[in-house]
Amino acid sequence: MNPHMLDIALPGNPNLKLQxxxxxSDDHSTAHEKNTSFEMIAEDGQVVGYVKTWHESDGYSGYVQFDSEGxxxxxxxxxDRQ
Incomplete structure (x- = not known):
């Protein structure tokens, strides 16, 4: 995943970390697609949300940010610009 996309996906709170x-193991993503999921962790270690990212071979990429309840x-x- 493009690191710039993660910068966009994170809220403006520097106290949150992505893990x-x-x-x-049963993920059947094709080799040309890159999907990654992250937990948003607060300073106290509590999971406060999630970020799912993807990048496809046709140049499309993106993210969805969820709260802790989904x-x-x-x-x-x-x-991507070509």
Whole structure:
């Protein structure tokens, strides 16, 4: 995933950290797609949300940010300049 996309996905709170979540062993993503999930961790170690990112071979990438209950807070889809 493009690090710039993660900068966009993080809220303006520097006290939150992203921790990558290991993919499921039954994940059937194709080799040309890169999907990554992260937990948003507060200073006290509590999970306060999630970010799911993707980058596809056709140049599209994006993220969805969720709160701790799974409600969508923000999302964005971008296309790489070619």
């Amino acid at each position: 990558e979540v290991a993919p499921d 409600n969508v807070l923000d999302w964005k889809v971008l296309r």
